[in-house]
Amino acid sequence: MNAPVPAVRVAPRPFLKWAGGKQALALRLVAGFPPVGARYFEPFLGGGSVLLALAPARAVVADRNDWLIDAWEQIRDDPDAVLAELLPLPNTREDFLRLRGLDPRAESPARRAALFVYLNKTAFRGLFRVNRAGHFNTPWGAYARRYADPDNLRALSAALRGVRFRRGDFELGLAGITADDFAYLDPPYWPQGGYADFARYTREPFRAEDHERLAACVRRLDAAGVRFALTNSDTAAVRALYRGFRLTRLASRREINLTASRRGIQELLIRNY
Ligand SMILES: C[S@@+](CC[C@H](N)C(=O)[O-])C[C@H]1O[C@@H](n2cnc3c(N)ncnc32)[C@H](O)[C@@H]1O
Known part of the structure; x- marks a missing residue:
């Protein structure tokens, strides 16, 4: 055998x-x-x-960066909920500008995390830049890349079990x-x-x-x-x-x-x- x-x-x-x-x-x-x-x-x-x-x-x-820590915590706690929100988000200039304009605090934790990863992967050089009012304002990067690797996100979740996050x-x-x-x-x-x-x-x-x-x-x-x-x-x-x-x-x-x-x-x- x-x-x-x-x-x-x-x-x-x-x-x-x-x-x-x-x-x-x-x-x-x-x-x-x-x-x-x-x-x-x-x-x-x-x-x-x-x-x-x-x-x-x-x-x-x-x-x-609170929004960053929110994303880490969500990936630890429920990677599949983050993936369900993240993978369907379209990467066109119009969609990017619409999604960039949302108030992340008004979204569910999974969607807030998904938006953070999406903006990081689609914005110019992944730069996190906010204006004085706290609105994300990095321009669109026009990259054709995957936002997330589902296996990697699930492996991350498991690896983060013993991690405590602070903002x-x-x-x-x-x-x-x-x-x-x-x-x-x-x-x-x-x-x-x-x-x-x-x-x-x-x-x-x-x-x-x-x-x-x-x-x-x-x-x-x-x-x-x-x-x-x-x-x-x-x-x-x-x-x-x-x-x-x-x-x-x-x-x-x-x-x-x-x-x-x-x-x-x-x-x-x-x-x-
Ligand atoms: C050089 S980066 C860390 C990069 C990280 N080692 C990596 O491999 O991705 C510095 C980080 O410090 C955070 N930061 C800036 N000011 C801070 C402060 N006063 N206290 C804690 N974190 C801060 C930023 O949000 C940023 O994520």
Whole structure:
């Protein structure tokens, strides 16, 4: 008799195209993490490529973009309801403008999540841009691509069972962390060269004072014995903010893929272990 064929575990991939996404670096970053301990904290979740590469048993993750966190939570709780809303959405310019104009807060949780994924996949470069009133206003991208892979969304749902989501600022995202936990922090980067608009993911940009508040916050983590890793652009300002920690230059995807003249961003890994 033949042995039963083991079920193939589909390793889930990120479901979003997110500016500043760490997909190209995720495996290298995770390989350098210490054992996570009790819980993994990631207060700037975005597209979550590092969370998915690490696949911790217990995690507390957060982002200030509420709509993004709503989408993650819905995919964890009911991926089929999200797929049922998402897959029929038509990708024409007219439909995009109509769907972009809806108020996501007035929609059901599954439809709100579907709209978030749809706009991410059909808007120009997947950029999340909102005006002062909070309305999504990125133009149409004219891409012919699938919005979602049903098997991947279901695998994501299973992988997220031990993940708790929080909405809000990183200080709230880190609340309750102890020396038994580990944190990875990937804030909007300190602007470098022409990449300044990486600082926009929510209504409010991440300003110099937010970077200072973050540096003060990780110094408190360090004093409390919490191990952390943080990525940011390799700039004099960032090096000054994190003086005294272990600073390592990372080769970015841009550096690997693009011609020398376009190698824009240099990334810095900051650690206390
Ligand atoms: C560089 S991205 C993270 C990318 C992520 N590592 C990935 O692989 O997709 C930074 C994230 O921080 C979020 N953010 C901006 N300001 C924040 C704040 N004050 N507190 C928490 N999250 C914030 C943005 O919404 C964005 O998703």
